Amino acid sequence: MTQALGNPVLDRAVLDPVFAPPFPQAVLPVLRNPQLRKNVAHAIDVIQGKRARLVAEKTDWQALRAAASQVRELALEDLGAYLTEFEERCTAAGGHVHWAANAEEARQIILDILREENAKEVIKIKTMTSAEIKLNPFLEAAGIGVFETDLAEIILQLGEGEPSHIVVPALHVNRSQVREIFERRMGLKDLSDDPHALTDAARNYLRRKFLDIPAAISGANFLIAETGSVAILESEGNGRMCLTLPRTLITLAGIEKVIPSYKDLEVMLQVLARSATGERMNPYTSLWTGVTPGDGPQNFHVVLLDNERSSILARKTERQTLKCIRCAACMNGCPVYRQTGGHAYGSVYPGPIGAILTPQLMQMHHAQSLPFASSLCGACYEVCPVKINIPEVLLELRSQVVNQERRTPGRFFDPMYLGLRIANVLFSRAWLFHLAQWKARIGLRFFTGKDGWIHSLPSVGAEWTQTRDLRGLPKQPFHAWWAARAKGAK
Amino acid sequence: MRASLFITCYNDTLYPETGRAVVALLERLGVELSFHPKQTCCGQMHANTGFRAEAFSQAKRFVRMYQDAEYVVIPSSSCVAMIRDQYPGLFEELGNEELRKQFRALLPRVYELSEFIVDRLGTDDVGAYFPHKVTYHASCHGLRALQLGDRPFRLMNKVRGLEQVALDNLDRCCGFGGTFSVKNGEVSSAMLQVKLQDVLATGAEFCTALDNSCLMHLGGAMHRQYAGMKTIHMAQILAATEAQPAETTL
Numbered sequence: 001m002t003q004a005l006g007n008p009v010l011d012r013a014v015l016d017p018v019f020a021p022p023f024p025q026a027v028l029p030v031l032r033n034p035q036l037r038k039n040v041a042h043a044i045d046v047i048q049g050k051r052a053r054l055v056a057e058k059t060d061w062q063a064l065r066a067a068a069s070q071v072r073e074l075a076l077e078d079l080g081a082y083l084t085e086f087e088e089r090c091t092a093a094g095g096h097v098h099w100a101a102n103a104e105e106a107r108q109i110i111l112d113i114l115r116e117e118n119a120k121e122v123i124k125i126k127t128m129t130s131a132e133i134k135l136n137p138f139l140e141a142a143g144i145g146v147f148e149t150d151l152a153e154i155i156l157q158l159g160e161g162e163p164s165h166i167v168v169p170a171l172h173v174n175r176s177q178v179r180e181i182f183e184r185r186m187g188l189k190d191l192s193d194d195p196h197a198l199t200d201a202a203r204n205y206l207r208r209k210f211l212d213i214p215a216a217i218s219g220a221n222f223l224i225a226e227t228g229s230v231a232i233l234e235s236e237g238n239g240r241m242c243l244t245l246p247r248t249l250i251t252l253a254g255i256e257k258v259i260p261s262y263k264d265l266e267v268m269l270q271v272l273a274r275s276a277t278g279e280r281m282n283p284y285t286s287l288w289t290g291v292t293p294g295d296g297p298q299n300f301h302v303v304l305l306d307n308e309r310s311s312i313l314a315r316k317t318e319r320q321t322l323k324c325i326r327c328a329a330c331m332n333g334c335p336v337y338r339q340t341g342g343h344a345y346g347s348v349y350p351g352p353i354g355a356i357l358t359p360q361l362m363q364m365h366h367a368q369s370l371p372f373a374s375s376l377c378g379a380c381y382e383v384c385p386v387k388i389n390i391p392e393v394l395l396e397l398r399s400q401v402v403n404q405e406r407r408t409p410g411r412f413f414d415p416m417y418l419g420l421r422i423a424n425v426l427f428s429r430a431w432l433f434h435l436a437q438w439k440a441r442i443g444l445r446f447f448t449g450k451d452g453w454i455h456s457l458p459s460v461g462a463e464w465t466q467t468r469d470l471r472g473l474p475k476q477p478f479h480a481w482w483a484a485r486a487k488g489a490k
Numbered sequence: 491m492r493a494s495l496f497i498t499c500y501n502d503t504l505y506p507e508t509g510r511a512v513v514a515l516l517e518r519l520g521v522e523l524s525f526h527p528k529q530t531c532c533g534q535m536h537a538n539t540g541f542r543a544e545a546f547s548q549a550k551r552f553v554r555m556y557q558d559a560e561y562v563v564i565p566s567s568s569c570v571a572m573i574r575d576q577y578p579g580l581f582e583e584l585g586n587e588e589l590r591k592q593f594r595a596l597l598p599r600v601y602e603l604s605e606f607i608v609d610r611l612g613t614d615d616v617g618a619y620f621p622h623k624v625t626y627h628a629s630c631h632g633l634r635a636l637q638l639g640d641r642p643f644r645l646m647n648k649v650r651g652l653e654q655v656a657l658d659n660l661d662r663c664c665g666f667g668g669t670f671s672v673k674n675g676e677v678s679s680a681m682l683q684v685k686l687q688d689v690l691a692t693g694a695e696f697c698t699a700l701d702n703s704c705l706m707h708l709g710g711a712m713h714r715q716y717a718g719m720k721t722i723h724m725a726q727i728l729a730a731t732e733a734q735p736a737e738t739t740l
Contacts, residue, residue, distance in 0.1 A: 024674050031676055335663045339680040373674060375667025375681070376538060377630035395576070398540030416669065420536060424544035427499065428551065430528040437503050453713055463675035467682065468710030471504070478502045478509035482525045 015131075015162045017362050020346020022369035027344040036172055040164070040341040043171040044332045050278025051329060051383070058274070068271045069387040071264045072323035075225075075256075079313060082225040082258045083304065089228025093290020095300040103133035106305045110135065110217065110250055111142055113301050117248045119144065119215035125232065125239040126150035127219025128166050128326065129252050129305060131348040132361070135217070147209050149238040151202055158185035164342030166349060167276050167328040172341050206238060216242040216297070220253035221325070222268060223302070226261040229289040230302065233272060233282045243286050249297035255304050256313075256322040268325065271385035275327035308361045317396040321356050323386045328353075330380035330390060336373060345370060352380035356393040364400055371397035415460045434479065441473040448472035492522045493606070494559035496552075498566045499531035505702045507737045511729035512565050512603065515618075518729075519611055523563075526555055534572035539669045542580070549573075549580050553593045561610065562600045565725050567632035567701045568668075570602040575635055602632070603725060604641040604700055614644040620730045621651030624722075625694040627685075627708065629701040630663050642700060645728060652727070655692040662688070666707035678707075686711050690719060698724045 020026060030036055055061050075082055087097040100106035114122060122144055124130065136146045136157075148157045152170035156163060159181040163169030170178075175193045182201050183191050191197055218239070222231040230251055232239055243249060259268060273282040291300050313319050331337040331351025342350030347358040347367060355370040371394045374380075380390040405411040412418075426433040447454045454470040456462070464470060476484075493516065497509045516523055533548030552573070556562050564570050574597065581590045601610060608614055626646065632638045646654055665671065665681025672678075689697050689708060697712075699705050702723050709721035722736065730736035 024676065027674075027677050031680055037680075335665065335681050335684075336674075336677055339677055339684070371540075372670065373677070375630070375663050375665055375670045375678070377663035377667070378634040379630075379661065379663065382634055392579075395537065395540070398538075399542040400540075402540035402542075416539075416673065420539060420541050420544065423531075424536060424541070424547065427530040427533075427548055430530055433499070433530045440503075455714075460672050463672035464710070466675060467679040467714065468707065469713040470706070470710055471713075473503065474506050476506060478497050478506035479525070479527060479529075481506055481510060482513075483527065 015343065015346060015348055016134075017347050017358050017367040020367070023344060023346075023373040024369065026346055027340045030340050030344055035174075036341060037339065039172050039174050041338050043168065044338055047168070047278055048329075048332045051275060051332065052278075054274045054278050054280060058270075064267060064271055065385055065387055067267045068325075068385050069323065071259055071267055072325070072386045075259050076313060076319060076322055079255065079258065082260055083223075083255055085225040086223050086228055086258055087304075089226070090230075090290055090302055091228070093228050095228065095290040095302055098301060098303045100303055100305045100307070102307050103305075106133050106252060106303050106307070107135055107138045109301075109303050110252065111139060111144070113248070113250055114139070114144055114215055117215055117299065119213075119248065121145040121147065121209075121213045122215045122217055123147045123149050123209055123213045123242050123246065124153070124216065125218040125234065125242045126153050126169065127217070127252060128163070128348050129219050129254055130217060131163060133252075133305065133307065135252070147213065149206055149209070149242055150234070151199070151236055151238070154202055154205070155181055158182070162343060163348060164350060165328060165331060166326050166351075166353075172343070206241075210238075210241045210245050214246050215248040215250070216246040217250045217252060218242060220251050220257050220302075221272070222265065223253055223258040224260075224262055224265070225258050227289055229262070229287050231265065232286045233269075233276075233284070234286075235277065235283045237284050240284050240286050243288065244296050246297055248299040248301075250301045250303065252303045252305060255306055255309050256324075272325055272327055275329040275383065275385040308363060311363070312360050318356070318360060318393055320388045321353075321360060321393055323388050324353050324357070325386055326353075327385060329383040329385065330388075333379045333383040334374075335377060335379065336375065345373070352390045352394075353388070356390055356397060359397055359401075364397070364404065368401045368404070371401060419460065430479075434477070437473070437477050441475070444473055491520065491560070491611070492524065493561040493563045493601075494524045494526060494556060496529055496532070496556065496562050496564045496569070497525070498564065498569050500569075501565060501702055504706065505723065508565055508702055508723040508725050511723065511726040511736070512563070514734065515616060515725060515729040516563065516606075519607070519613070519616060521563075521611070524559075529555060532569045532572050534569055534576075535668055537572060537576050537580070538667075539673075542583075545576070546580055546584060549577050550584075550586075550589060553577075553589060553596055556600075557592050557596055559596075559599065561606065562596070563603060563606045564600065565603040565700070565723065566703070567602055567629050567636055567638070568703060570600065570605075571631040571635035573597070573600055602636055602638070602700065604638055604645060605636070607645065607728075608641045614641075615648035616645065616728045618649040618728045618730050619651055619732045620649050620727045620736060622696055623653045623655055623694045624696045624698050624727065625655045625657045625689060625692040626660075626724075627657060627664065627689065627697055627699040627704055628660050629699050629704045632700050633661060638700065642724060645724070646698075649727060649730075655694045657692055658688045659685075664704045664707050666704050668703070671707060682707060682711050686715075686717070690717055694719060696720050696722045696727075698722050698727055700724050 155170040164172045337351045359367040533545035537545035664685040665678040705721040
């Protein structure tokens with residue numbers, strides 16, 4: 001579980017489930033920001049369109065999906081053994097493996113390594129896991145300069161923004177906003193909106209850092225148990241610079257990232273590239289095993305992070321959450337995310353996967369509104385390349401939240417809770433249900449207009465009538481019609 | 491052929507005309523229908539809102555009530571999806587072996603309306619007449635959970651006088667989601683508006699579906715916005731004939 005660092009600067013309310021407002025409130029500023037909604041909808045429509053075309057050309061897509069799902073299930077089935085195997089192989093190849101039970105331990109391990117190396121600065125490949133443990137503010141507070149190298153992460157770091165997506169973290173920022181950030185933070189004048197000009201500016205900014213900074217931090221897309229190798233997929237080549245130029249490389253990875261064997265990559269790379277960026281093949285796929293003398297980082301550390309993952313693993317329905325390979329197809333396909341973007345989820349993991357992962361990482365003590373942030377349309381499950389049944393996990397978590405809340409006094413008289421409890425009593429006795437239908441019709445007549453429609457309701461009903469009308473209740477429910485007809489027939 | 495009609499709490503209370511249409515339609519096709527007078531709800535609302543204990547009691551009630559039925563026909567995709575996708579997990583959790591056995595025996599006899607007509611009655615021509623321009627909204631549960639596929643389109647193709655207009659982004663949710671529409675009313679409304687733009691762009695007179703919950707959502711916004719389009723459950727289209735036109739009360 002991510003903990004507050006006890007420092008007001010580090011404990012930024014943004015994207016921290018501990019401080020984030022509930023989803024229904026968090027969405028309001030976004031829903032009232034047409035430019036932001038346009039940026040988000042446009043970006044994910046483009047990605048999802050590419051994905052759909054490339055998935056359609058794979059006639060064996062469903063078989064690939066099933067295979068990818070099996071690889072992940074197999075890894076989780078015997079996670080302890082595969083992790084031990086990874087540790088052995090990685091250590092034998094000259095790497096150092098560290099085990100971190102939580103965010104605090106992981107941060108400290110990384111800081112200790114950097115201090116031992118006398119590193120004053122560190123470059124980073126985009127890693128959501130490092131955002132999960134709030135690594136950047138922690139290192140900066142310890143006096144270490146942290147420099148992101150992924151283009152989107154640079155934009156966010158320089159613009160002091162927060163990621164809104166796990167694959168394209170700056171998806172909510174448009175080109176002219178990027179130009180403004182670069183001009184301001186890189187001290188450039190008259191930069192144009194042209195992507196080439198912006199890329200050049202980023203390149204100039206990065207080159208010196210690649211050459212001068214002796215330590216790098218990465219995440220991992222896959223840890224391969226069989227060989228002790230680490231795999232990273234990226235699109236810009238900046239990641240590869242971080243993986244090859246510095247003397248020291250620290251890889252931070254959730255324990256669930258392991259796959260059993262090298263050949264499993266055949267399936268995983270196919271489904272990941274298509275699902276994440278809508279590409280047949282990922283542009284820069286880096287694979288390395290321990291240390292190669294005289295070539296690349298000579299000091300290689302892997303920090304294996306648990307941070308609630310083993311508790312998730314122990315739960316029957318929820319464990320599938322750990323199959324995730326962070327492709328983001330679920331958020332790109334999600335009609336809720338399309339409207340809200342990522343920030344409203346109050347977590348570095350937004351969208352449908354975030355809605356199930358975040359509350360679990362918080363031991364269900366925070367982010368309880370997220371499992372309800374879904375219409376249960378099932379689009380996420382349909383596109384998931386490793387077949388995580390997200391709606392099923394959402395329902396499980398909803399039930400846990402209701403069990404937590406239903407006995408608290410505040411919720412006991414909450415109209416929604418009260419209504420659902422009453423509904424259960426009615427549904428259990430048909431005569432009561434029928435009586436309630438009759439009473440509801442009489443009661444609602446007060447709210448029903450001359451046109452037979454209800455335009456405004458109080459309490460929970462107001463949530464409906466703020467944008468929708470409701471037809472007034474009919475005089476004769478179906479069961480009464482049936483009974484009358486049966487009587488007439490006799 | 492005999493079938494028992496599970497009308498659903500929603501249709502019973504809010505859309506009895508859909509139920510009347512199902513009766514007219516299936517009786518015309520030679521089905522001997524029965525209706526259990528004590529039926530209420532499948533438990534979907536409770537299960538989807540996290541009230542699992544309450545969902546249990548509705549699920550048990552459903553299985554006990556219908557275990558002797560030859561077939562159960564339900565004119566609501568999401569309720570059928572509840573029974574197919576969620577009942578097994580609920581009963582497993584409950585650990586009541588007798589109930590599980592009854593459920594396993596009952597499940598293959600539970601049909602959504604279009605499934606029942608196409609798969610069980612073996613026809614896609616129900617002899618309907620509906621001289622209007624219609625667009626079909628594939629509800630998420632019909633599309634993904636039940637995989638209704640081309641059944642609704644085949645049924646509409648054979649309706650005399652009906653002109654079908656294809657809906658863009660057919661697989662996009664309308665934003666209803668049961669209690670989601672009030673718990674997350676703002677997001678739900680934003681999703682609804684996006685969907686409504688596609689629906690209205692078809693220029694159809696009617697938007698139809700096999701689930702009145704999406705239609706209540708879409709129809710509620712159409713009425714609020716004076717959009718000039720109406721919603722109608724497909725059962726009402728399929729029941730309509732020259733002699734007995736559809737009840738289009740909206």
